[in-house]
Amino acid sequence: MLLTRTAPSVLRAAAAAATAGARAHARRFCPLSTLAVLEHKEGNLLPQSLPVITAATKLGGTVTALLAGTDAASVAAQVAKLNGVSEVLTVSNGAYDKxxxxxxxxMLQENIKAGGFxxxxxxxxxxxxxxxxxxxALLDVQQISDVIEIHDDSTFVRPIYAGNAIATVKSSDDIKVLTIRGTAFPAxxxxxxxxxxxxxxSAxxxxxxxxxxxxxxxAKSERPDLGTATRVVSGGRGLKDKDNFDKLMPPLADALGAAIGASRAAVDSGFADNSLQVGxxxxxxxxxxxxxVGISGAIxxxxxxxxxxxxxxINKDADAPIFQVADVGLVADLFTAVPELTEKLKSEK
Ligand SMILES: Cc1cc2nc3c(=O)[nH]c(=O)nc-3n(C[C@H](O)[C@H](O)[C@H](O)COP(=O)(O)OP(=O)(O)OC[C@H]3O[C@@H](n4cnc5c(N)ncnc54)[C@H](O)[C@@H]3O)c2cc1C
Known part of the structure; x- marks a missing residue:
């Protein structure tokens, strides 16, 4: 009697364990399997994690997404629907929230060992x-950072010297640990x-x-996130002070539906918050x-x-280096050009 009542749940548990075991076994014997470590906040997957999955699929082999923290299980449902994800592992422990x-x-090391990634x-x-x-360091392997291209499962492309040279590197480590540049891979x-x-x-x-x-x-902002916005307007030292930055840049950004960025000179001079620095x-x-806007274009x-x-x-100096990389340039005083442009954009909306 007892056996009859408990049998279905016992069988379900045994079946789940067998499936989980089979998946781990398959990964161990699959020559290539990737663990994509994803970020989430307040129950939502963060946008910077979407290109991570795309990059992981480019390596070939299976892609297991890992989410850790209190909300891991609720975010897992969103991740499970994404193209390229073979399996989602959750570590539902509040100790990983921060x-x-x-x-x-x-914790990652333990999961890599258990899954044979x-x-x-x-x-x-x-x-x-x-x-x-x-x-x-724990795995005793060389990290490959800021990858912008994946040639094959051991050959990667990454910028060096602040993007002035591009290196193609080949890793012979058993486990390859990569960070990828989000803008280089589609979401x-x-x-x-x-x-x-x-x-x-269980690891x-x-x-x-x-x-x-x-x-x-x-820093809280109603504007699009600088890192993932499709349009960015950035202000530089040419704006002269914080009052001008605050007077000219937000209306321009609003007219374009853009995020606001800044040069380091603008940030160091206190025109804009540190979180807005581009470079x-x-x-x-x-x-x-x-x-x-008012940015010289330093390397x-x-x-x-x-x-x-x-x-x-927009720069008043026709020889400013920014014009060497610009597709469209306006040689003008920004104090006249920016309000004019903002008004035109607003009137076209
Ligand atoms: C190790 C290191 C790391 C750095 N990292 C960064 C970084 O991450 N990001 C970054 O931005 N910089 C960085 N810098 C600083 C960088 O070298 C430049 O100093 C900085 O980018 C200059 O900022 P800017 O273009 O706003 O200022 P400036 O070079 O002073 O240029 C201001 C521009 O505004 C124009 N201008 C002035 N008035 C007007 C006007 N009325 N109308 C139109 N145009 C006008 C001028 O013609 C000029 O071209 C770094 C430097 C070092 C050494």
Missing amino acids: SLAENFAP THVVAAHSAFGKNIMPRLS AAEGSGSAAAVQES DPKVESSTTWVSENL QTGKVVAPQLYLA QHLAGMKDSKVIAA
């Missing part, structure tokens, strides 16, 4: 830059087929973190349209925007 490298990296991919975001070097789209299987991982070493998350102070030591963007600035589809520039 993505502290000290406990996140050992040959490649691990994350975004070249603050998250990836924080966690992947520690993971690489994975939702597929029409059936969703991938979602499974809670959670629960390592105590030696650091504690205290608080964060995030070698700021954000790397590649929107459909990048409009540089360190170009490193962050030269892959934009259309580059437009």
Whole structure:
């Protein structure tokens, strides 16, 4: 009697275990399998994770997406529908909510060991830059950062010297740890087929973190996110002060539905927040349209925007280096040109 009542659940559990075991077994014997480490916040997958999946599919082999944290299971349903994802692993533990490298990296290491993955991919975001070097050290492999092209499962292309040279590198490590530049790969789209299987991982070493998350102070904006916006308007030192920046740039951005960026000179002079800096030591963007206002076009600035589809520039100096990379240039005083352009754009809406 007892056996009859419990048999279906026992069988279901046994079947689930067998399927999970079979998947891990298949991965172990598959010559190539990639773990895509994804970022999420407030129950939503973050946009920088979508190109990670596309890059992972370019390696060949299966793609297992990993989500960790309290919301991992609820975000997993969104990820399971994405093209290219073979399976979603969740580690539903609040200890990973703040993505502290000290406990996140050992958890990844454990999952890589359990799943026999040959490649691990994350975004070249603050998250990836924080966690992947520690993971690489734990695995004793060389990390390959900021990958912009994948030739094959061991040959990758990445910019060096602030984007002034492009290196093609070949890795002979058993496990390849990569961070990828989001603007170099298209975002994975939702597929029409059936969703991938979602499974809670049993590989959670629960390592105590030696650091504690205290608080964060995030810049809030109603505008599109600078890193993923399709249009960006950036202001430079030519704007002269913060009052001018605030008076001219937001109306121009609103008229274009664009995110606002800034040069380092503008940020260092206090015209704009640090989070808006574009360039070698700021954000790397590649929107459909990048409009540089009062920016000279120093190489360190170009490193962050030269892959934009259309580059437009307003500068009063016809010899400014920005015009060498610009598709469209206006030699004019920005204090006249920007209000005029803003009004024209608004009237055309
Ligand atoms: C290690 C390192 C890292 C760096 N990282 C970055 C980085 O990430 N991002 C970055 O931006 N920079 C970076 N820099 C700084 C970079 O070298 C430049 O100093 C900076 O980009 C210059 O900013 P800017 O173009 O706004 O200012 P400027 O070079 O001073 O140019 C201002 C421009 O405004 C124009 N202008 C002035 N008045 C007007 C007007 N009325 N109308 C129209 N045009 C006008 C001028 O003709 C000029 O071309 C870095 C430097 C170093 C050494």
